[in-house]
Each structure stands twice: as structure tokens, then as C-alpha cells.
Amino acid sequence: MIRFILYGVLIYLGYRILKPLVASFMKSAEDNPPASSGDTELIRDPHCETYFLRQRGVEARIGGRKVYFCSEECRDKYMLTHGKT
Numbered sequence: 001m002i003r004f005i006l007y008g009v010l011i012y013l014g015y016r017i018l019k020p021l022v023a024s025f026m027k028s029a030e031d032n033p034p035a036s037s038g039d040t041e042l043i044r045d046p047h048c049e050t051y052f053l054r055q056r057g058v059e060a061r062i063g064g065r066k067v068y069f070c071s072e073e074c075r076d077k078y079m080l081t082h083g084k085t
Contacts, residue, residue, distance in 0.1 A: 040053065041053065041054045041055075042054075043057065043068055045057075045068075045069050045070040045074050046067060046069070046078060047069060047074040047075075047077055047078040047081075048070065048074050050070050052068075052070045054068055057069055057070060058070070058071060058072050058074075058075050060075050060078075060079070062082075
């Protein structure tokens with residue numbers, strides 16, 4: 001019988017200790033909303049076909065439209081192989 005009382009007290013103390021920790025974790029998660037979809041847009045490099053974040057890519061104008069590459073090296077190779085400047 002004393003064993004059940006002791007277990008009950010330990011469970012209650014664990015609850016009292018963990019409740020503020022969980023509450024602070026939940027509050028910090030609410031303070032940091034997820035990034036907008038524009039911040040995490042993955043696009044594929046037309047030359048090497050790797051995926052990368054658009055805002056980290058190298059931009060080039062080809063045929064009047066914007067094309068993004070993962071690096072300047074891929075952009076330059078694409079321009080050479082396709083004969084466009």
C-alpha cells in the first residue's frame with residue numbers, strides 16, 4: 001500500500017516538474033512561425049539537375065525569362081552547351 005502512495009507522489013512530482021518545461025517549449029514553438037513557402041521554394045538546376053533554394057541560386061536571363069542555377073559554374077556550362085549568352 002505504501003508503495004502505491006510513493007508511486008503516486010513520484011508521478012505527481014514528475015508532472016509538476018515537466019508541466020512548465022512543456023509549456024515553455026510550446027510557447028517558443030508558437031513564437032517562431034514556420035517559414036513562408038517562398039522562403040523554402042526548391043527548384044531544379046537545368047544543367048546539373050540538382051535541387052536548391054531559389055534565393056541561393058544564380059540568376060540568368062535566357063530568352064527573356066529568369067532561369068536559376070545552383071552555381072555560377074553550372075550557369076556558365078549551360079550557356080556554353082546551349083550557345084546562349
